[in-house]
Amino acid sequence: MANISKTAQQMPASAIRKLVPFADAAKKEGVKVYHLNLGQPDIKSPKCALDAIRNFNLDHVSYSHSAGLIQLREGLVEKYYKKIGIDIEVSELIVTVAGSESVNLALTITCDPGDEVIVLEPFYTNYNTFAFMNGITLKAIPTDMRAGFQVPPVEEFEKAITDRTKAILLCNPGNPTGTLYSKESMLAIGEIAKKHDLFILSDEVYREFCYTDEPHFSAMNIPGAEQNVILIDSVSKRYNLCGARIGCIVSHNKEVMTAAMKYAQARLCPPVIGQMASIGALDTPDDYFDAVKEEYIKRRDFMIEGLNRIEGVYTPLPMGAFYTIAELPVDDTEKFAKWMLENFRIDNETTMVTPAASFYKTPGKGKNHARIAYVLEVDEMKKALRILEEGLKAYPGRTI
């Protein structure tokens, strides 16, 4: 019999989606599941984006340029990046199949198999998957939950850097922590990158979801690091068009963009109908994001307060994105999450959380952590939290 590759055999399965069959089984029984596990918001997309889909009036759907429709590329440069203070040329941007392709591209362009990339732990679990697929090793620097998962001191980076280190991969604001990095932290990372000739792969897909008064500081604006920074961005996530799968990769580094173009050509083009929706989204009025932020701040405050009120639960206050990492009074959040889906119901409803161990590289870390998304309406979250609280009391692996 023909055998699949060792890489495919050993590739880690998504921990986030591993519990999906149990949720599906519960739903089949007629149980309502509150999804605190998914970054799938219920916020409306801007009307201009939705209209662009509905007004589709071609008689077939052609390939676009491999770098994306020129109208989208120019629009992103002129109508979006210029407005938020990121100054780039059209040739410094390639439209990708969402942030996912952008992460994968940034990794393959900068690293050969055997090379190392530094990440701050906990980190988005698919960084690990993409690294594994490309034979790249992630070196995780731990961060402190009680300090809001902020960037550790420079010495920690210095300790982690070896002669195989090629890049530092950041998510700002962070998935799964919701942590927003300060300008000072970003400048410090810039210094390390310049000193050691490392790339900074800056995943800023949650840039528009920041809940402080300070503006988001993009890695693209670290002085003197123009040749080091590769921006990983999403268009579809920004406008809650997640399924449209449109993102981009941006860099002032010509060698990086030339390489990115070769990869982009191999897969012909990014999804065109999604690109059309994204062109529409470029005309989103400013008050759209104001309203979205207001809504998320309300949800965040409700969720964080609610979580910290539960006995044995702790979570810091996230300043961006729509996630938080919470410590739960359980032996193992994976067991707990599965137990909830299989055994625990109030009025035939249950709550689903994401076990956070897969967001950590250090073995054993994060075993009692869960990632909680605050993407539901307050009334829904209220019910979800009550079920979570009662579930924690009843769970046999409770640790307090």
Next chain:
Amino acid sequence: MANISKTAQQMPASAIRKLVPFADAAKKEGVKVYHLNLGQPDIKSPKCALDAIRNFNLDHVSYSHSAGLIQLREGLVEKYYKKIGIDIEVSELIVTVAGSESVNLALTITCDPGDEVIVLEPFYTNYNTFAFMNGITLKAIPTDMRAGFQVPPVEEFEKAITDRTKAILLCNPGNPTGTLYSKESMLAIGEIAKKHDLFILSDEVYREFCYTDEPHFSAMNIPGAEQNVILIDSVSKRYNLCGARIGCIVSHNKEVMTAAMKYAQARLCPPVIGQMASIGALDTPDDYFDAVKEEYIKRRDFMIEGLNRIEGVYTPLPMGAFYTIAELPVDDTEKFAKWMLENFRIDNETTMVTPAASFYKTPGKGKNHARIAYVLEVDEMKKALRILEEGLKAYPGRTI
């Protein structure tokens, strides 16, 4: 300065798209370019597919299941594959980001870096790109233009197989040759695969574009090879929704599908609006393909006859897809194609062809071959052919 990876540096640029800047330059001068180089047909998509886009009535675009919307997966199994005699379960299909992702997945699932895959030369140039990205070596078995690029005898496969060979990658009907493989050839390939425990990666994205009376014989129907075959398919290509980027990977082999699912989860989901268009496309009436085939046969006959009438040009009669490989009386088709775009015009119009050397692995082969797509209306092709004929007469590197 931070350096990009060796893989990214050495990755081959797409030969198909290398000439795009010269075409763009000609267009900027106001020159009309007839694109015989691109597989971008002008055929209308089925109304039911276009309506599915226009009738979009959600208020945001969520992620779908990583394997694709269940309605699309079930629809493909029930409404499409069952009808054409390919009998599969829903769990044996995963929706991909077009045929491109499906090729890449099939290669990574079956091969580790250093492994070998057999292809029939000339082959789709991006097979080489995806293989390179994954550190896989393509071993090309030459085929004979004068014999219509048909499958070579078994001995040629036996000679090419080593202990690193993991798969045979086929395109049927073929891009760039338009060759349709007979049932007998497919059964012979099945025997080789079974004997040596190889996978058959069967790219059948042009299945609905066959111009003989015999039905297309899918690798999925090779008896006893159920565990060896991985089907690479496209939905968007079939209905001229190329830019929608929807395809699928299909296999009876559970290990393959489990691995494919892990990769699918890493990139979250395929483009959702394109999936919706594809669900609509499942209701395409049979007479749509009858009309499409009739149109392509007309175009093919016109193009093949027209090419063979030009002095020094030879091309066989393709039985599928919408391409043909033509031998031109020139020193180098890349130089010729570039020269046409830069220097040759009739009434301010020119013709663009794809140099075919990159479809060959054997050095020097295909240097005077071009890939010609017959995707334009007959009137357009007529003008394109006349310009090609005159250009061949005037070209300084003419060999006759």
